Amino acid sequence: MAGITRALQPLTFNEYLTLEEKARRKHELVDGVLYAMAGATRNHNLITVNLATLLRPAAREKGCRLFASDMKLRVGERTAYYPDLMLVCGPSPKSPLYEDSPCLVVEILSASTERQDRGEKRLAYQGLSTLQAYLLVDARRRRVEGYYRQNEQWLYQDIQGAGEFEVPCLGLSLSLDAVYEGTDVPSIDNPNDHG
Numbered sequence: 001m002a003g004i005t006r007a008l009q010p011l012t013f014n015e016y017l018t019l020e021e022k023a024r025r026k027h028e029l030v031d032g033v034l035y036a037m038a039g040a041t042r043n044h045n046l047i048t049v050n051l052a053t054l055l056r057p058a059a060r061e062k063g064c065r066l067f068a069s070d071m072k073l074r075v076g077e078r079t080a081y082y083p084d085l086m087l088v089c090g091p092s093p094k095s096p097l098y099e100d101s102p103c104l105v106v107e108i109l110s111a112s113t114e115r116q117d118r119g120e121k122r123l124a125y126q127g128l129s130t131l132q133a134y135l136l137v138d139a140r141r142r143r144v145e146g147y148y149r150q151n152e153q154w155l156y157q158d159i160q161g162a163g164e165f166e167v168p169c170l171g172l173s174l175s176l177d178a179v180y181e182g183t184d185v186p187s188i189d190n191p192n193d194h195g
Contacts, residue, residue, distance in 0.1 A: 010078055017097050032078035043139045043183045044108045050179055051085055051106060051137070058170040064089040072098035073105065075124040084108045089169055090130055101130040103169035109138045122147065126154060132168045142176050142187040160188050
């Protein structure tokens with residue numbers, strides 16, 4: 001009986017990569033522990049596609065790589081996430097299975113992910129020296145929150161209504177109307193507005 005109750009050892013990053021290649025579901029790795037990822041809503045997917053469509057031409061022109069949902073981002077020795085959107089303008093790591101130097105990371109907020117996206121993930125992403133902006137795009141109301149690196153500080157911006165926000169890696173501005181096009185996400189001003 002004593003042999004059955006041994007503590008589980010945290011996974012190494014290479015063990016995680018090996019397991020993830022064979023897995024039927026995606027998992028994030030946090031301090032060596034696997035966490036299964038849940039599916040996304042229609043609005044979440046529409047917002048991701050809209051953002052990728054808006055960013056792709058400028059990313060291509062600048063020689064950057066844009067990833068949506070399926071590329072791992074290594075943020076530590078035993079931690080990797082699958083950001084909803086990631087823009088990388090620097091060199092690739094040796095492994096084709098992950099990236100580690102994004103200039104932009106975007107997470108689409110939902111009730112089940114908001115706490116982690118605002119807390120643990122934000123801190124991990126902001127620890128990456130290449131990151132210029134971290135954007136939180138709400139899938140429940142028209143709102144984008146941006147954390148922008150300025151020297152060694154992070155500036156916060158809250159964009160609502162008919163506002164625009166910057167994508168510093170690409171020198172691009174995007175409107176909330178374009179990001180939320182085709183969704184039924186209401187604006188904060190008018191929760192009954194489904195346009």
